[in-house]
Amino acid sequence: xxxxEAFRMALEALRVNRLRSALTMLGVIIGVSAVVILVAIGTGxxxxxxxxxSGLGSNIILVVPGQLNFQAAPTQSRLDLADVAYVRRxxxxxxxxxxxxxxxxxxxxxxxEAFVTIVGTDENIPNVFERPLKRGRYxxxxxxxxxxxxxxxxxxxxxxxxxxxxxxxxxxxxxxxxFRVVGVYDKVGATxxxxxxxxxxxxxxxxxxxxxxQRVNGIAIGASGPDVIDSLGQKVVDALVARYPGEKxxxxxxxxxLGTIGTVLGMLTGVLAAIAGISLLVGGVGVxxxxxxxxxxxxxxxxxxxxxxxxxxxxxxxxxxxxxLLTTIGGLIGIALGVGGSLLIEALSPVPASIxxxxxxxxxGVSAVVxxxxxxxxxxRAGRLDPVVALRSE
Amino acid sequence: MTAFEAAALTRSxxxxxxxxxxxxxxxxxxGDGEFAAIIGPSGSGKSTLMHLLGCLDRPTSxxxxxxxxxxxxxxxxxxxxxxxxxxxxxxxxxxxxxRTSALDNVALPLVYRGVPRAERRRRAREALEAxxxxxxxxxxxxQMSGGEQQRVAIARALxxxxxxxxxxxxxxxxxxRNGDEVMGLLERLNADQGVAIVLVxxxxxxxxxxxxxxxxxxxxxxxxxx
Numbered sequence: 001x002x003x004x005e006a007f008r009m010a011l012e013a014l015r016v017n018r019l020r021s022a023l024t025m026l027g028v029i030i031g032v033s034a035v036v037i038l039v040a041i042g043t044g045x046x047x048x049x050x051x052x053x054s055g056l057g058s059n060i061i062l063v064v065p066g067q068l069n070f071q072a073a074p075t076q077s078r079l080d081l082a083d084v085a086y087v088r089r090x091x092x093x094x095x096x097x098x099x100x101x102x103x104x105x106x107x108x109x110x111x112x113e114a115f116v117t118i119v120g121t122d123e124n125i126p127n128v129f130e131r132p133l134k135r136g137r138y139x140x141x142x143x144x145x146x147x148x149x150x151x152x153x154x155x156x157x158x159x160x161x162x163x164x165x166x167x168x169x170x171x172x173x174x175x176x177x178x179f180r181v182v183g184v185y186d187k188v189g190a191t192x193x194x195x196x197x198x199x200x201x202x203x204x205x206x207x208x209x210x211x212x213x214q215r216v217n218g219i220a221i222g223a224s225g226p227d228v229i230d231s232l233g234q235k236v237v238d239a240l241v242a243r244y245p246g247e248k249x250x251x252x253x254x255x256x257x258l259g260t261i262g263t264v265l266g267m268l269t270g271v272l273a274a275i276a277g278i279s280l281l282v283g284g285v286g287v288x289x290x291x292x293x294x295x296x297x298x299x300x301x302x303x304x305x306x307x308x309x310x311x312x313x314x315x316x317x318x319x320x321x322x323x324x325l326l327t328t329i330g331g332l333i334g335i336a337l338g339v340g341g342s343l344l345i346e347a348l349s350p351v352p353a354s355i356x357x358x359x360x361x362x363x364x365g366v367s368a369v370v371x372x373x374x375x376x377x378x379x380x381r382a383g384r385l386d387p388v389v390a391l392r393s394e
Numbered sequence: 395m396t397a398f399e400a401a402a403l404t405r406s407x408x409x410x411x412x413x414x415x416x417x418x419x420x421x422x423x424x425g426d427g428e429f430a431a432i433i434g435p436s437g438s439g440k441s442t443l444m445h446l447l448g449c450l451d452r453p454t455s456x457x458x459x460x461x462x463x464x465x466x467x468x469x470x471x472x473x474x475x476x477x478x479x480x481x482x483x484x485x486x487x488x489x490x491x492x493r494t495s496a497l498d499n500v501a502l503p504l505v506y507r508g509v510p511r512a513e514r515r516r517r518a519r520e521a522l523e524a525x526x527x528x529x530x531x532x533x534x535x536x537q538m539s540g541g542e543q544q545r546v547a548i549a550r551a552l553x554x555x556x557x558x559x560x561x562x563x564x565x566x567x568x569x570x571r572n573g574d575e576v577m578g579l580l581e582r583l584n585a586d587q588g589v590a591i592v593l594v595x596x597x598x599x600x601x602x603x604x605x606x607x608x609x610x611x612x613x614x615x616x617x618x619x620x
Contacts, residue, residue: 005505016493304489307450308550309478309506311471387450391489 006314010321014329017294021326024290027283028330028370029337032363034276036338039359041345042269044352049261053254055189057130059223061233062252063087063240078244080214081204087219090239091232096222098124101207101215107200108173109161116157116200118174120207120216128222136168136183139203143182147205152183156197174200177210229253273359277366284327284370291323291378295385302382303390316383323375324368331367335360396462397558397590398424398447403456404613405442416442418613419456424592426557429584431593431604439613441562444594448560449477461557478506482551482589486563488543490535490550496522497531500550507554521549525579541572548579558590559583565600577603 014021065078081099088094101120106113123141125131134155143150151172158167167181179202188196208214221236223229233251240249295302302315339360342353403420406413416439424430424447434440445451446458449465458465461480468476482503483489490499501518509517522531525545535543544564551559561580565573577600584591593604601607609617 002508005511009505012494300489301491304491305502305506306474307448307477307483307489308503309474309554311474311506313471314474314506388445391450391485 003317006317006321007325009318010325013294013318013322014325020290024287024326025330025333027286028280028327028367029283029334031276031280031283032331032334032367033338033341034279035273035363035366036335036355036359037341037345037353038272038276039269040338040342040353040355041351042265042272043356043359044346044354046262046265046269047354048352049265050258052190053257053261055130056254057128057222058254059226059229060128060254061221061223061229061236063219063221063233063236064250064252066248066250078247079216079219081208081216083240083243084216084219086243087221087236087239090236091221093224095124095127096224098122098128098220098222099204099216100218100220101204101211101213102217103207103211105175107157107161109170112161114157114160114198116154116174116198117195118207118210119199119201120204120211121201122204125201128220131188132186134184134186135166136181138183139201144203144205147209148203149177149179149206150182150202151179152185152201153181154185154195154197154199155187156195157200158184174202175210229255273362280363280366280370283330283367284374287323287326287371288374288378290326291319291375292381294322295319295378295382298382299385299390299393302385303387303393306385306387307391312383315385316379319379319382320372320375323379324371327367327371327374328364331364334367335364338363396423396425397428397460398422398592399457399459399462400446401457403443403446403458404454405439405446405451406454415613417446417453420610420613420615422608422615422618424558424590427584427588427590428606429581429591429593429604430606430608431595431601432608432610433595433598433601434610434616435596438610440594440596440610442613443610444560444562444592447558447592448481448483449473474506478503478554480557482554482556482559484544484547484551484559484561484564486566488535488540488547488567490543490546492535495532495534496527496538496546496549499535499546500553503550503554517553518549521553522546524552525549539572540568541575544568544572544576545579548576548583552583552587552589556589558592560592560594562594563596564593565595565597573600 084097084099088097091097098121103118105116105118107116121139122144123139126138136152139150139152151174153167161167161172162170167184170181172179172181190196204216221232223232230253233253237249237251241247305315339355342355345351346353400420400422403417404415405417406415420443432440432443446453449460452465460476463476465473497515497518500521501514504514504517519531522528525548527542527545527549530538530542538546564576564580568576580591581603583589593601595601605620607619608615
C-alpha cells in the first residue's frame with residue numbers, strides 16, 4: 001500500500017468520526033497553544049525588561065555604597081560631593097560622571113499639583129544617560145555652581161502641570177520654593193517601575209539645600225566603550241575602598257542586570273513551557289486512549305482488511321498515521337491559536353508577548369512525537385490482531 | 395492446477411487449559427474451477443476448515459497448499475499477499491465498511507495490491523456492473539438492501555481476479571429470493587469465468603446447488619459427494 005493511500009484512508013477515518021477526532025485533538029490543541037502563548041509571554045517579559053535596561057543609555061556604571069543585594073534595603077549612603085569630585089579624578093574624564101540626590105516632593109503650578117521625583121543632578125546627565133530634550137536646555141555648570149532654582153521636567157510632569165502650554169520660562173513651586181523651568185525632556189518610559197517621565201531634575205547643590213542633606217544617593221558613570229566597563233567599575237570601587245577602608249561599594253552595570261534578570265526570566269519561561277508541556281503530554285494520553293478505543297471498535301474492520309490482503313504493517317501504518325494526523329493537525333491548530341492568542345494578549349493587555357520560532361517548532365515537533373509515541377501501542381495492537389478472531393468479533 | 399490441496403490437516407485450540415480439536419486430519423483436494431460446498435452442522439469444523447483454506451489461520455499440523463504453494467513456508471506478510479491475489483471472501487454478514495461507498499468497498503483489495511486509484515475505480519466499477527449494481531456505485535451499505543450488500547461483497551471478492559471465492563454462509567442473512575439471486579450469481583461466475591467457488595453452509599438446499607458436497611462432522615470429512 002502506498003503512503004499517500006494510507007494518508008487518504010486515515011483522513012477518511014478521522015472525517016467519519018468528526019466529533020471524536022475534534023475532541024481528541026482538543027487536548028493537543030490546548031497543550032500546543034499553551035506552550036506557544038506561555039513562552040511568548042515569558043519571552044515578551046524578558047524582552048521588555050531588556051529594552052528598559054538598554055533604554056537607559058549605553059555602557060552605564062552605577063556606583064552605590066554597600067554590597068549589591070537585591071533582597072536587602074539600600075545601604076545608607078555616605079557619599080557626598082567631595083567623593084563625586086574624587087571619582088571624577090579617578091575616572092579621568094569629569095564629564096562622564098554624574099550624580100543623583102532623590103526625593104519625592106509635590107510640585108505646584110497655580111492650582112495644578114503633581115507628586116514628582118526630585119532628582120538633584122548636574123550638567124553631565126546627557127553624557128551618561130539617554131535623555132533627549134524636547135524643549136529648552138539641560139542643567140548647566142553655572143546652575144550647579146550658583147545653586148540656581150531651575151528645573152528640567154519629565155514629559156509627564158510637564159503635561160500634568162502645564163497641559164499644552166510650553167513650560168519653559170514659567171514658574172513652578174517645589175516644596176514651597178519657587179523654581180523656573182528651563183527645559184522639558186522627551187518621553188522615555190519606565191525602568192524597573194521607576195517612572196522616569198515623572199522626574200524633575202534640579203541642580204544637585206540646590207537639591208541638597210532644599211532637602212537639607214549633604215549626601216548623594218548614587219554616582220553614575222558613562223564608560224567610553226563596552227570593553228572598559230568592568231575594569232572602570234572595578235577601578236572606581238577600589239579607589240572608594242582605598243578612601244574609606246573597611247567599607248563596601250558596588251559597581252552595577254547593565255550587563256550584570258541583564259544577566260541576572262535574563263537568568264531569572266529564562267527560568268520562568270522554562271517553567272511555564274514545562275507546565276504547558278505537561279498539558280501536551282496529557283493530550284497525548286488522550287490520543288492513545290481514543291486510538292485504543294478505536295482499535296477495539298473497529299476490530300471487525302481490521303479483520304476484514306486483513307482478509308482482503310492488508311499486511312500487518314498496512315494496518316499498523318493506518319492507525320499510526322491516524323494518531324499522528326490527530327496530533328499534528330491538532331498541533332497546527334494549536335499553533336494558530338497560540339500565535340493568535342499571543343498577538344491578542346500583546347494588543348489588548350499590558351502583558352508583553354513575543355512569539356518565538358523555537359517554541360512553535362518545539363510544540364509542533366513534540367505533538368508529532370506524541371502522536372507517534374502514543375499511537376504506536378494501539379497501532380501495534382491493531383496490526384497484530386488475528387484475522388479470524390477479528391472477523392468473528394461482534 | 396489445483397486450488398487447494400490439504401493432507402492430514404489438523405487444527406487444535408487451547409482454551410483455558412482445555413484442548414479442542416476442531417479438525418482432526420482432513421485430506422482434501424479442490425481443483426480449479428470447481429464448485430464445492432462444505433456442509434455440516436455447527437461445531438463440525440467447517441468454519442475452521444474454511445479459515446484454513448482462506449489462509450486466515452494456520453494449521454496445527456498437516457500440509458496445505460494453496461495454488462500449489464505450501465502455506466507453512468510463508469510468513470504473515472506473504473500470507474496476506476497470497477490472500478490478496480488468490481482468494482476472494484464472501485461473508486455471511488457481508489462485512490462492508492459502513493460509511494464507505496460501494497465503489498470504494500469493492501476497490502479495497504486493490505488498495506493493498508498497490509493498484510493506482512484510477513485503475514482501482516475502473517475495475518471496481520466493472521465488478522459492480524458484473525453483479526448488476528452499476529446504478530449503486532456511490533451508495534453506502536446502509537442505503538442498500540441485504541441482497542444488494544451481498545452482491546457488493548461478491549463484487550469485492552471478484553475485483554482482484556482470484557482463483558477461488560470462499561463464501562461463508564453467503565445466504566445466511568438473506569431471504570429466500572435474495573439468497574436465490576446470490577446463489578445464481580455465484581453459479582454464473584463459476585460457469586462463465588471459471589472461478590472456483592467453495593461454499594460453507596449448513597443448509598442442504600444451498601449445498602445442493604453446488605456440483606460437489608463435502609460433508610464435515612466432528613472435525614473429519616464424513617462424505618465427499620461429487
